[in-house]
Amino acid sequence: MPIIAENISHVYNKGQPDETYALRDVSFSIEDGEFIGIIGHTGSGKSTLIQHLNGLLKPDSGRILIDGRDIMSKDVSLRGIRRKVGLVFQYPEYQLFEETVAEDVAFGPKNLGIPPDETDQRVREALRLTELDYDEIADRSPFELSGGQKRRVAIAGVLAMRPEVLILDEPAAGLDPKSHVQILEMIRRVREERKVTVILVSHNMDDVARLCSRVFVMEKGELILSGTPREVFSQTELLRKAGLGLPAAADLIFRMRTLGADIDGDILSAEEAADAVIKWLRKKGKRGR
Amino acid sequence: MKEIEMENIIRIVDMTLQYPPADEDADPQTAIDGLSLEIKEGSFVAVLGQNGSGKSTLAKTINALLPPTGGDIFVCGMNTKDDELIWEIRRSAGMVFQNPDNQLVSAVVEDDVAFGPENLGVPTEEIRQRIDDAMKKTGIFEQRKKSPHMLSGGQKQRVAIAGVIAMRPRCILFDEPTAMLDPKGRLEVMNIIKALKKEGITVLLITHFMEEAAEADRVIVMRQGKIAADAPPADLFSDTENVRRLGLDLPPAVEIRELLRAGGVDISDDVLDMGSLARVLCAGAEVTDGTERRRVREE
Numbered sequence: 001m002p003i004i005a006e007n008i009s010h011v012y013n014k015g016q017p018d019e020t021y022a023l024r025d026v027s028f029s030i031e032d033g034e035f036i037g038i039i040g041h042t043g044s045g046k047s048t049l050i051q052h053l054n055g056l057l058k059p060d061s062g063r064i065l066i067d068g069r070d071i072m073s074k075d076v077s078l079r080g081i082r083r084k085v086g087l088v089f090q091y092p093e094y095q096l097f098e099e100t101v102a103e104d105v106a107f108g109p110k111n112l113g114i115p116p117d118e119t120d121q122r123v124r125e126a127l128r129l130t131e132l133d134y135d136e137i138a139d140r141s142p143f144e145l146s147g148g149q150k151r152r153v154a155i156a157g158v159l160a161m162r163p164e165v166l167i168l169d170e171p172a173a174g175l176d177p178k179s180h181v182q183i184l185e186m187i188r189r190v191r192e193e194r195k196v197t198v199i200l201v202s203h204n205m206d207d208v209a210r211l212c213s214r215v216f217v218m219e220k221g222e223l224i225l226s227g228t229p230r231e232v233f234s235q236t237e238l239l240r241k242a243g244l245g246l247p248a249a250a251d252l253i254f255r256m257r258t259l260g261a262d263i264d265g266d267i268l269s270a271e272e273a274a275d276a277v278i279k280w281l282r283k284k285g286k287r288g289r
Numbered sequence: 290m291k292e293i294e295m296e297n298i299i300r301i302v303d304m305t306l307q308y309p310p311a312d313e314d315a316d317p318q319t320a321i322d323g324l325s326l327e328i329k330e331g332s333f334v335a336v337l338g339q340n341g342s343g344k345s346t347l348a349k350t351i352n353a354l355l356p357p358t359g360g361d362i363f364v365c366g367m368n369t370k371d372d373e374l375i376w377e378i379r380r381s382a383g384m385v386f387q388n389p390d391n392q393l394v395s396a397v398v399e400d401d402v403a404f405g406p407e408n409l410g411v412p413t414e415e416i417r418q419r420i421d422d423a424m425k426k427t428g429i430f431e432q433r434k435k436s437p438h439m440l441s442g443g444q445k446q447r448v449a450i451a452g453v454i455a456m457r458p459r460c461i462l463f464d465e466p467t468a469m470l471d472p473k474g475r476l477e478v479m480n481i482i483k484a485l486k487k488e489g490i491t492v493l494l495i496t497h498f499m500e501e502a503a504e505a506d507r508v509i510v511m512r513q514g515k516i517a518a519d520a521p522p523a524d525l526f527s528d529t530e531n532v533r534r535l536g537l538d539l540p541p542a543v544e545i546r547e548l549l550r551a552g553g554v555d556i557s558d559d560v561l562d563m564g565s566l567a568r569v570l571c572a573g574a575e576v577t578d579g580t581e582r583r584r585v586r587e588e
Contacts, residue, residue, distance in 0.1 A: 041471040042442045147340045174387065174468040176339040176497050177538035203471045206541070245472040248541030248563065255567035270541075274548035281554060281576040 001067050001084060001164045001197070003053060004029040008062030010048055010221075022048040023059070024221045035191060036199045037208035037229070040218030041243040046201045047090075049218065050167050053199070054085035083112060086163030090170045092154035093147065101127075101145075101153050102138040108161045119160075126156035129190050131182075148179035152186070159190065166190070167199040172207070184211065209233060209247040209268045217242060234266040249273035298365055298460050298491050299328040299351060299382070305359035306346055306514075320346040322514035323360070328493065330459065333486040335502035335522070336495045338511030339536045344495045347511065348462045351493070352384045365459060380409060382460040383453035387468050389445035398440070398448050399424065399433040405456040416455075423454040427481055443474025450481055460491035467498065479504065499526075499540040503561035510535050527558040542566045553577045 010023040023045050030036055040046045051057040052064055055071050055078040063070045071081050089095070098104035105126050109119045127134045130152040137145070142153050151171070158166065171187065172180040184207055191198045202208050208215055208229060215232040217225040219242040225232055233239070233250050246254060253267045253276065263280050267273050306321040320343045328334055338344045349355045350362055353369040365381045367374040383405075386392055395401040402420045411419065424430040427447040429440075437445055446466055453461055463482065467475040479501060486492050494501065502508050503522045510518035510525070517535055518525060526532060526543045539547065542563045546556050554576045560566050 041473055174465065174497070176536065177499070178339060178536045180497070205472070243471070243473040249545060251563050252542070252545055252567055255563060256571055259567060259571040261571050270545045270548055273545050274552055277549060277570055278552045278554060278576055281570070281574060285576065 002029060002031055002065075003085075003165065003197070004065040004068075005052070006063045006065065008052060008059040008064060010052065010057060011060045014060065021221045023052070025062070026221075026223045027062075028216065028223060028226065030197060030199070032197055033191075033195060034197055035211060035213045036197075037212035037215045038199065038201045038218060039203070039205065039208055039215060039244055044218040044242070045221040046218050047169060048221075050087065050169060050199065050201060053165070053167060054087050055081050056087070079112075083161050084163055085165045085167065086158040086161055088155055088158050088166070088168045088171060090173060092158075093142075093150035096142040096150060096154055096157075099141060100139050101132075101142050102134075104142050104153060105156045105160050108157055112161065122160045122162065123156075126160040127153075129159050129186075129193065130156040131186055132156065148175055148183065151175070151183065155186075159194075162194075163196060165197045165199065167201075169201045170203065171200070172202075172204065187211075205233070205245050205247045205250075209250075217244070219243075230266045230268055233268060252277075297327040297363075298330040299326070299493075300363040301326040301351075301360070302362075303360040304350065304357045304362055306343075306350055306355060307358045320514055321350065321357070324515060325360075326509070326516065328491065330491055331486075331489045332507060333482075333492045333494070333505045335505035335508045336493060336511060337497070337499075337502055337508060337535075337537055338517075342511040343514040344511050345464055346514075348384065348464050348493065348495055352382055352462055353378045354384075380456050381458055382462060383456055383458040384462045384464065385446070385449055385453055385466050387465040389442060389449050389469070392449040392452075393437040393445060396436055397433075398429060398435055398437055401437060401448055402433075402451045402455050405452050409456065419455045419457070420451070423451040426454060426484065427451040428477070441474060442470045443477045446470060446474065446478055447481065450478070454485070458490070460493065461485060463492065463494045463496075465495055465497065467496065467501065475501075499538050500542070500562065503540040503543070510537065512536075522561055523559040526561060 005026055005028050008023055008026050009021060012020050012022055038046050048057060052059055058072055066081060069076050096104050098107060102123050105123045106119050109122050124134050132152050142150055172183050175183060187198060188211060200212065212229055214226060215229050216223055217232060225235060225238060233246055236246060236254050239246065247268055249267050249270050249272060252273050253263055256263060261280060263276050265276060267276055302325055304321055304324050307317040307319050310317050336344050350357055351364060353375045356370055362369045364378045367378050369378055393401050394404060399420055402423055403416055406416045406419050424433055427450050429444060429447050429451060432440060432444060437448055467478050482492055482494060496502060505522060508520060508522050508525050509516055526539055529539060529547055532539055540561055543561060546560055546566055550556055554574055556569055556574060560569050
């Protein structure tokens with residue numbers, strides 16, 4: 001189920017003196033099974049963009065094609081689109097409201113008119129995918145759970161719709177380091193097992209560098225750069241102008257180059273950085289002798 | 290007679306905090322379990338720990354938002370149990386929360402910053418001076434006539450900090466102030482925290498970001514309502530095994546530092562941030578042969 005954005009623009013306060021383009025002429029295409037990372041500082045248009053991908057926002061111009069069809073055309077059901085494109089907002093646990101975990105996760109499928117038997121099956125599957133123990137947790141109130149568990153329940157609620165595309169806005173924000181790693185690992189496994197396309201909005205450059213196959217960089221409503229993590233994170237100047245950081249390893253190499261070190265290559269992981277630095281120190285040592 | 294304690298700006302003695310049980314049959318939930326802690330005036334203390342370890346509860350007890358169910362807390366010598374002192378305690382130890390949207394109350398930035406001092410009954414002309422000063426320190430002076438809603442997350446958080454600074458506190462408690470910010474916003478807030486520390490204001494920073502904790506003088510790790518570790522960051526992060534056992538991470542610079550050390554590069558424990566690591570490596574760090582090093586270790 002490829003997603004294609006064709007020149008989409010979204011304008012707030014159109015025709016007013018404070019008219020602002022939240023999105024300006026954004027185009028891209030996402031193939032099945034890709035793992036896309038979207039980076040950009042607050043207000044760069046990331047959230048506006050993802051809300052267009054499941055029809056929550058309508059572009060002022062341009063089109064979004066899902067499975068080759070314009071999602072805003074009259075013969076496409078937006079409900080169907082929202083089932084196929086699951087969107088997990090930031091701090092989704094604030095949206096839990098049912099009395100039990102099972103009811104909360106079942107809310108989506110029930111609304112779709114899925115029969116009770118299948119709904120139950122889907123709830124079990126979604127809780128398993130989010131690594132929660134059904135027997136232990138299904139009848140408990142979501143409000144008794146820890147922060148990390150609540151967030152999993154909220155994600156399970158979206159997975160129970162069996163989406164083909166899963167969009168997550170900062171899924172690890174505010175979690176402690178251990179829960180942070182666990183939740184991203186869980187997303188990685190869901191992607192492998194369910195073969196879903198994942199779109200991850202994140203401020204964490206290391207997560208994006210490690211997990212994503214392609215990265216989109218947003219700045220002032222425009223898609224200014226896209227490519228593999230290695231391609232994107234080698235554009236240090238552009239990223240700095242967009243108010244973004246680098247993955248830790250790339251940051252070290254960038255700082256060393258600024259201080260005059262002649263280290264080659266695009267470095268993304270801590271291991272690569274350590275290897276490159278040691279190689280450089282050896283070379284320098286020999287030259288010094 | 291009020292009990293007066295001045296040696297440490299914060300002194301916590303065998304403090305317990307239990308939340309009432311969810312229903313009658315359940316046991317009360319112990320968030321803080323017999324914790325004792327002293328914090329010197331002017332220090333910068335980071336508090337780490339997993340979600341639910343009691344970090345935020347600790348900050349709320351110091352700010353007199355929650356009365357302890359056992360033990361005592363003294364802020365600038367004032368016992369938080371003394372109802373008459375609550376406002377004086379909150380003025381002395383201001384608090385900045387995670388979500389700036391929940392802390393801003395006015396339609397104009399400068400009115401928001403003035404809210405605290407106005408409530409304290411500070412004379413009008415002094416208020417002007419205080420808020421201008423606070424807004425300049427936090428770099429939002431240019432935005433003073435704007436609505437907070439027009440600002441970025443980092444700017445909003447700086448408005449919230451300016452509002453606390455305008456109360457002229459001796460201590461500021463930050464409860465995950467950067468959790469909802471982008472990298473640029475995080476850096477801006479951290480720079481303000483470091484500037485406040487330089488001015489002599491005591492800082493207590495609750496955070497999940499190890500690189501932020503690495504900037505502190507002292508790191509306290511909470512676990513199940515108790516203090517599981519209390520050390521300078523260079524010491525804490527040099528024991529990588531222990532860091533993992535505590536459910537924490539290494540700061541990114543320390544993670545790479547440890548890989549370099551394993552490869553034979555000599556780097557000291559106090560190199561904790563990426564800037565220092567880059568400088569040390571470029572200023573003539575030496576690499577010994579990895580195999581030789583291993584042999585030395587085995588002997």
